[in-house]
Amino acid sequence: MRASIFIAVMLLLSVLPAPGAPAVARDTNTAETTGRCPAGSPEEAKRLAERAAKVLADVGRARAFLRYRDPSGPFVRGDLYVFVVNRHGVIIENVGFPEVIGSGGFGLQSRFGRVVARGRGWVRYRWYNPCSRRMEQKMSYLVRVGDLIVGVGAYGSLSV
Secondary structure, three states: OHEEEHHHHHHHHHHOOOOOOOOOOOOOOOOOEEEEEEEEOOHHHHHHHHHHHHHHHHOHHHHHHHHHHHOOOOEEOEEEEEEEEOOOOEEEEEOOOHHHHHEEOOOOOHHHHHHHHHEEEEEEEEEEEOOOOOOEEEEEEEEEEEEEEEEEEEEOOOHH
C-alpha cells in the first residue's frame, strides 16, 4: 500500500507544479541557478535548518510552521525550504511539497533515524527539486527538536 501511494505521489509530482513552490527567487546572493530560482548551497541549507530548529524550539509547532510557510519570510529561499518529520518518518510539514504532508518518509526513516540519534547531521537521497521539477540528488541537514526532525536540503552533486 505504501509503495502504491509513493508511486502515485511521485507520478503526480513529475507532471504537476508543486503548490507553494517558489516561482521567483527572492535571494539573489547565490551564483548558481537551478530552473527558475537560485540553487542553495549545503552551507545555506545547514544554516536555514538550524534557524528553523531554533524557531520550532522557541515558539512551538503551530507558530513555527506558519513562519516556515510565509513566502516572503526567511524560510523559503530559491530551492531551499523547510520540512519536518516525526520520529516515525511521517512528513508533518513540507513547505516545498505540501501535498506529501501526512505521508511516510519514503524509506528515509532509517537514514534519518541514524542522524537523529546523534541529534543532527547530513543525509543524502533523491527528491524532486521545486525549481527544476526533476528528481535530483539532495543533501539535507537534519536537526532533532524533541520528537521532531527539522530539515533543509540542497540539490545537485554536493559534498560537505
